[in-house]
Every structure is written in structure tokens, then in C-alpha cells.
Amino acid sequence: xxxDVVSIFPTIxxxxxxxLLGKARQSGLLxxxxxxxxxxxxxxxxxxxxxxxxxxxxxxxxxxxxxxxxDAIVGEADxxxxxxxxxxxxxxxxxxxxxxxxxxxxLVFGCGRYEGIDERVFDYASELGDVRLLSxxxxxxxxxxxxxxxxxxxxxxxxxxxxxxxxxxxEESHEDGLLEYPSFTKPATWREREVPPVLLSGNHGAxxxxxxxxxxxxxxxxxxxxxxx
Ligand SMILES: COC(=O)c1ccnc(N)c1
Numbered sequence: 001x002x003x004d005v006v007s008i009f010p011t012i013x014x015x016x017x018x019x020l021l022g023k024a025r026q027s028g029l030l031x032x033x034x035x036x037x038x039x040x041x042x043x044x045x046x047x048x049x050x051x052x053x054x055x056x057x058x059x060x061x062x063x064x065x066x067x068x069x070x071d072a073i074v075g076e077a078d079x080x081x082x083x084x085x086x087x088x089x090x091x092x093x094x095x096x097x098x099x100x101x102x103x104x105x106x107l108v109f110g111c112g113r114y115e116g117i118d119e120r121v122f123d124y125a126s127e128l129g130d131v132r133l134l135s136x137x138x139x140x141x142x143x144x145x146x147x148x149x150x151x152x153x154x155x156x157x158x159x160x161x162x163x164x165x166x167x168x169x170x171e172e173s174h175e176d177g178l179l180e181y182p183s184f185t186k187p188a189t190w191r192e193r194e195v196p197p198v199l200l201s202g203n204h205g206a207x208x209x210x211x212x213x214x215x216x217x218x219x220x221x222x223x224x225x226x227x228x229x
Pocket of ligand 1: 086087088112113134135136137138139140141142143144147
């Protein structure tokens with residue numbers, strides 16, 4: 001999978017070199033290229049923003065640098081990429097969207113800053129790829145970079161070969177629409193707190209039933225919305 005990221009703070013993505021995704025990049029499973037939006041400006045101050053038409057506080061990201069950046073990244077020969085713009089005004093990013101995007105051959109992420117990106121950029125981008133505005137939740141960040149880091153990790157770890165044991169991806173929160181069950185490891189008693197006896201019983205059927213009950217109970221109490229669908 002090829003991943004391109006456009007940002008005015010490209011060094012933030014140096015963090016992707018650490019852990020699993022770093023190994024996946026070295027092994028060629030993930031080809032991640034980060035681009036500085038200012039490389040697509042042509043004035044002395046490398047300007048990427050300007051005041052909003054219609055007035056209002058803050059600054060809006062200019063369309064020209066974005067147009068040139070997207071043109072440079074999405075070559076003619078490209079398979080049509082998915083172009084993701086993280087936004088609090090986007091559809092909710094979920095595990096099922098992460099799984100869907102983990103099968104895309106080419107993802108492009110555009111990190112907005114300031115009060116956002118000129119709306120015409122999203123329209124132009126839809127000529128080059130399938131545009132998705134995606135939100136991590138109902139809150140606002142200063143920029144899209146942290147959201148893109150989270151999305152790349154959530155998507156990248158689902159790419160076959162990135163996570164050593166694919167079995168470990170199956171019983172995770174949200175994979176089956178429920179929250180995951182609680183986990184325990186040695187010692188059996190810790191600070192007078194014991195591991196649930198069923199987990200020490202060796203009765204695999206009873207363990208599976210207990211875990212399912214725990215998933216349902218946790219989801220009922222913490223995320224009843226997941227059961228409403
Ligand atoms: C600038 O981007 C954001 O503020 C943002 C992006 C994705 N999800 C959010 N909840 C916020």
C-alpha cells in the first residue's frame with residue numbers, strides 16, 4: 001500500500017518510523033511518503049493561507065498549493081486513490097472504515113490547519129480520487145496531523161503482514177461490533193486481586209462464554225449506541 005501525506009508540519013510524521021509501522025515501511029509493505037505543502041508555493045514567504053471571504057476570524061488554507069500538491073502526488077498512471085481529509089465535519093472514522101481503507105492500493109491524506117481548507121480543494125480532489133472527510137470524534141484539533149497519525153496506524157495495522165500474528169486482530173474491540181473482553185496475565189493474585197477463576201479452569205467453552213458475556217456487559221454499559229444499530 002502506498003500512503004502519501006501532505007502537511008505543513010511534515011516532521012510530525014517522523015513518529016511513524018517507530019514501532020510496527022516503521023518495520024512495515026522498511027519491509028516495503030507500506031510505502032509512506034510525506035510532502036511539505038509549502039514545497040508547492042512560489043512566493044518568498046511560502047504562503048499557504050489567507051483571510052476568509054465573507055469575513056470571520058482565522059485564516060483559510062489557499063487552494064493553489066493544494067491543487068499543485070495533489071497533482072504531483074496523483075500521477076496519471078495511478079490507480080484512483082482514496083483521498084482522505086481529516087475533519088471534525090467529516091463522517092465518523094470507525095474500525096469498519098479502517099478495514100475498508102486497508103484494502104486500498106493508494107491512500108492520500110491532506111492535513112488541514114487554521115480554519116480549514118478552501119472548499120474548492122475537496123471538489124477538485126474528487127476529480128483525482130475518491131474523497132473522504134473523516135472525523136475521529138466530536139472535538140476539534142489544531143490540525144489534521146494527529147488525526148492522520150491515528151488513521152494511518154488504525155489502517156496500516158490491518159494490512160496483511162504488518163501485524164505479526166493476524167489472530168490478534170480478530171478479538172479486538174469493534175471487530176465484531178462489541179467492545180473487547182477484559183484481559184489478565186500472571187500472577188494469578190496481585191495485590192489481593194484475583195484473576196476470574198473461569199480463566200484458570202482450562203474449560204475453553206466456559207472461557208469463551210464468559211468472554212462473550214463480558215463483551216456484551218461492557219458494551220451495554222459503556223457504548224449502548226453500538227447495540228442500537
Ligand atoms: C483539524 O482537524 C480536526 O480538528 C479534526 C480532524 C479529525 N477529527 C476530529 N475530531 C478533528
